[in-house]
Amino acid sequence: MRSQGDRPVPLGPESLTWKYFGDWRGMLQGVWAGSMQNMHPGLGAGVEQHSTFFDERWQRLYRSLYPIGGVVFDGDRAEETALQVRGYHANIKGIDAKGRRYHALDPDTFYWAHATFFMGTVLTAENFMGGLTEAQKVQLFDEHVQWYRLYGMSMRPVPATWPDFQQYWERMCGDVLEDNMAARGVLDLSRLGPPPYASWLPERVWAVLRRPVASLFVWITVGLYEPSVRELLGYSWSTRDEKVFTLFGKAVDLVFGLVPPRRRLHPRARAGWDREQGRIPRTAPLVHTPARNLPPVQRRSDPSHYAPNV
Template structure:
């Protein structure tokens, strides 16, 4: 019975690999166009945001936290199925637990909390591809979601909260955005530069940053704010307008044009994909 249940559970998902849409889009370097959307949305779940606040170097060294977090998640997707990368990611979170301001307990490995973090990455793939590459068909969205179930199961965390199908995931996402997420201080900190500007990056001289920041900060604010769901924008108090929305949609539409996609597809692999994706495709 156990083997039958396991086979049935696996049959409801699709594999990751060179032919999968998750591989095609997740490591695409155009992903930078969506800004920090998944990271900010993750931290809008109060329990997850509190865990970052209590245990992470996010506030003292944001770049270090990003550099430490991205590689193991990428390797969970692009690494071999039996590499154990997903369970290593899970084990990083075993001691991330504590008390919420209201006295309730939180733990990063609570299935509802852990799945929300994964859901933001799934939605990241869907949003990026549909906004900056091509309008996805319903079948493509369902395929991406079915592949993402294989991805999630590599973590070895209970998949109890995982919706069965793409339509269920859509309903889950809408409920989280409408009723659950909040403007947690961690998320607010993550988008603070939209109104305050970026601090001077390490390695740049004050003069260099003084010359670059008037150009860089407005672009970063436009990409970040435009790339957030309207509900998140409202909760976080991010400035936006109908004029900016039209500009953002026009910006995205240019990237979706046949000419831009034709040119992008003919660039060398090393320019189109990050190193983790390149290694995955090379391994086959």
Template sequence: MTKDPESLGPDSLTWRHFGDTRMLLVGPRAAVLQNMLPALGQGVLDHSVFFSETFARLKRSAGPILNTVYGGSRSAETGRQVRDYHREIKGTMPDGSRYHALDPETYFWAHATFLETMLYGTETFIRPLSEAEKRRIYEESKTWFRLYGVSDRSMPEDWEAFQAYWKHMLEEVIVPHKTARYGVGYATKGLPAPPKVPAKLWRTVSPPLNSVARFITVGGMHPRMRELLNLPWSAADERRYQRFAAGVRRLNRAWPLLPEAVRYLPQARAAFRRNGRPR
């Protein structure tokens, strides 16, 4: 029997940061980036309920990823389940080439977006990371990726190689795929009315909600994403966003005093109960 790959634990920086609720302030950065890879965007377009049940789809996707990170002895089993969800996601690109969700390059890109979003969220809303910490988190991400049981041939060897990979992907590979454009449509057109909410009530409450959604969504994106997706973002917007981020960082001293249910997502809290808090 093949031995399961190593899992992450409370000694990892990934456990400390990935399930921190402040990561939610980043908005849909990872999901939109994923869908800007042509093969991945096409797979979602062809096979997912993303267009009809956008927020439900995002919720269903996030839970298994968190369970892979925080699953402890069950992480490899959960990771393989996540992988197997994607076995039948395959088809033909508009140019006639074939795609498959389990192609190592495609699967690693999806993983890389979660890693990069955690790094961005930590540095933006919590604290700067040293180069040593970034290298450590990248090494932990390699452990995390191997839990899926997908070939790691596309995984950069070290942090420096990952930085070069990331720069190449943003500058030369990602595109404004239809799926990505749809995923940020509410940032310019407004949030869809929830089911059973009267139209008159929604017209009253939606303007401030739309403003916040736009601010979090567009503000949390890499400038290259905004450029490709044609999302307006002014210098004044950026100044407001940086003031907002600085305000969140100033809460760091008070943050440990808040209930754990406020500070961490349920999967992280369950892992802490089983294994102890991150050190």
């Protein structure tokens, strides 16, 4: 969809993306999204050579939700947010270990990251939010195109239709993605610290909790992978796994049905709905990440980092 003057049109509350994206259940596919993104050769090289993700895993994840979510939920300010997100990637470039040049703003690389946001939304809705019809998947696909236009990137890599996207996804998973250090780093949760909001936990307590938490998230991730990605990474997935995974997804959906709708949403998504429903003024300041999620002090002036109010 385009507006007068060929300006991109932000998504609004009538969209399915607003319904499914920004729900806390999306955190269940966080390791899936990170590993899928990093298996892309250019994106993985950028993470290996430029990112501080592995030094501050939780913080980087939680603060990234704010600007990424803002591209969906910021209304009239969504395009500005999108351009800020694009700007964080301007200096991420180089030559990877195989001698291949990469740049985070290469159209194919940048679109791959967005494609994982879209497919992450589909997978979350399908597995943890009651499921989707084929017509809803088509609508979400069309909305992801509208959403992507806000970044001002080339539309060349974007498939024309949902069936075209399915072919694109199959080709990427089967022929393009690589088993690399950046993806393996995402999947290795053996040294994962407690999330920032639980930093008060004694290390000995977290050391006990970490193993089952890590095992659960890797298992969820393997369940969300395409068979070709499981094969690439050497994971197995049994019929029993699939049955338990289905029951797990239904249980998540049931539990979240008991949570008040506003509390199911990430703060940036909640603020978008609050503006639409008149709870807060449309001109209210955008919600930004709390200080506990900010980058280390010495890195906050780096233009590659989202560090509001610094």
